[in-house]
Amino acid sequence: MYSIIGLFTAVTLTAQVTIDRTTAPEPTPARSIELGSAAQFELKNGLKVFVVENHKLPRISMSLILDRDPIVEASKAGYVSIAGDMIGAGTANRSKAVLDEEVDFMGANFGTSASSIRVGGLSKYTDQLIDILSDVLLNPTFPQEEFDKLKAQMLSGLQANADDPDAISGNLRGATLYGLAHPYGEVMTEATVEAITVEDCKAYFDTYFRPNIAYMVIIGDITAKKLVDHFGSTQAVFNEKKINLLNIKGIGAFHLQGFDQFERYLPAVIEEENFLEKEQIISLLYPSPNYPKALGFCANAPLVLFQKGGASWKNERILSIVGTRNPTSREVDFCKQLIEDLAEYNSLIVSGFARGIDILAHKAALDNGLETVACLGHGLNQIYPTEHKIHVESVCNQGAILTEFWSNSSFE
Numbered sequence: 001m002y003s004i005i006g007l008f009t010a011v012t013l014t015a016q017v018t019i020d021r022t023t024a025p026e027p028t029p030a031r032s033i034e035l036g037s038a039a040q041f042e043l044k045n046g047l048k049v050f051v052v053e054n055h056k057l058p059r060i061s062m063s064l065i066l067d068r069d070p071i072v073e074a075s076k077a078g079y080v081s082i083a084g085d086m087i088g089a090g091t092a093n094r095s096k097a098v099l100d101e102e103v104d105f106m107g108a109n110f111g112t113s114a115s116s117i118r119v120g121g122l123s124k125y126t127d128q129l130i131d132i133l134s135d136v137l138l139n140p141t142f143p144q145e146e147f148d149k150l151k152a153q154m155l156s157g158l159q160a161n162a163d164d165p166d167a168i169s170g171n172l173r174g175a176t177l178y179g180l181a182h183p184y185g186e187v188m189t190e191a192t193v194e195a196i197t198v199e200d201c202k203a204y205f206d207t208y209f210r211p212n213i214a215y216m217v218i219i220g221d222i223t224a225k226k227l228v229d230h231f232g233s234t235q236a237v238f239n240e241k242k243i244n245l246l247n248i249k250g251i252g253a254f255h256l257q258g259f260d261q262f263e264r265y266l267p268a269v270i271e272e273e274n275f276l277e278k279e280q281i282i283s284l285l286y287p288s289p290n291y292p293k294a295l296g297f298c299a300n301a302p303l304v305l306f307q308k309g310g311a312s313w314k315n316e317r318i319l320s321i322v323g324t325r326n327p328t329s330r331e332v333d334f335c336k337q338l339i340e341d342l343a344e345y346n347s348l349i350v351s352g353f354a355r356g357i358d359i360l361a362h363k364a365a366l367d368n369g370l371e372t373v374a375c376l377g378h379g380l381n382q383i384y385p386t387e388h389k390i391h392v393e394s395v396c397n398q399g400a401i402l403t404e405f406w407s408n409s410s411f412e
Helices: 003-018 077-088 096-106 123-138 143-158 166-178 190-194 200-208 224-231 234-239 240-244 263-280 330-343 357-367 384-398
Strands: 039-041 047-054 060-068 109-113 116-120 214-219 284-286 304-308 318-320 350-351 372-375 398-405
Touching: 047 234, 077 109, 077 116, 077 143, 077 200, 077 384, 096 109, 096 116, 096 123, 116 123, 143 200, 304 357, 330 357, 350 357, 357 372, 384 398
Parallel strands: 047 214, 318 350, 350 372, 372 398
Antiparallel strands: 039 047, 060 116, 060 214, 109 116, 284 304, 304 398
8 A cells, every 4th residue: 555655656756857847838728708698677776687597507596786886984994894794694584593594405505795695596496595585685684693793703803813914914905005094905903893883784784785786697597488387388478467477486576577578579589580481490389299399308498499301309219419529430330330220210310410429420310311300509590510511401301400599699
């Protein structure tokens, strides 16, 4: 055992010695950050709301964020920080203990600060999470006992940092750069903390937690399919009264914003309909008979798919084949042989039309007289990679190309 550890250590040290640290490594391109497209709207009270649908996980995250200038705390330096913690210290309906218990039971996360309130968790708890966020925002009680605990913790922290070089240098840096009268230069002391009262925290909340200087950001699982599952069809959803939609678990006022603003979205719908008609593309609406049956069981399945070609989703033998962009000759042979062996079962071969195994699977299906469907990650107004355009006609004649994206969806 010790010999193995010694050998590993020797190899590691040798590798370290051979590294030339006199030359800086070459810089690499910065990673691109994709935030996703957000639906934006503003409530009558001035609150700006941003909603980003994210289908990767059944989770939802909601954050209320204030847009305010830094505050000079003067003789009560530290009160803004305590006020932020006190916002989540209990409500008229929930003590802090009850609040913590509810959050823990859901495996959720919850936090407050001087400029935000945040909740997040599994999307099946959306109703409960919204209720917690609303309760904390509308009914905070600022209990004295919780205030005393936070104040004691802050004083204890100051005492612990009294001889800490990092804490001392941080205070000196802020005071030197900005001055003691600036929000970034103020120094919190035991005297300023002792001067803070619970009334200061209440005053801060009443003054700054106002909707017209706040943003609500909601990121999470889609809810449109939930509505359709409840009422049976998209037409039934739009025919239903809004009050009944609001009563469905997981559906709230935020998700129904813009629901009845037909005039706003009508031009885009007409433009898309014209494109579909021109390109002979059909729409597969959930839960119509021509919608892929197995896909309909997925919680985040898209409500509409766009298909060019006559592939039938009634085939019970559907096989999805995806793989590396750079297959070896052995992998190429295996894929071809697999699809050739499946020919007698009249299977439908589904893949992603990408380079490598994907396009190989489509071509092998065509060669063996099988239906094949190419699922694209963009609208049908384009084909990626471009060199695969030559296969589109063959795939459409013996299957289809399919996507959930509108023709005007951005793609990079």
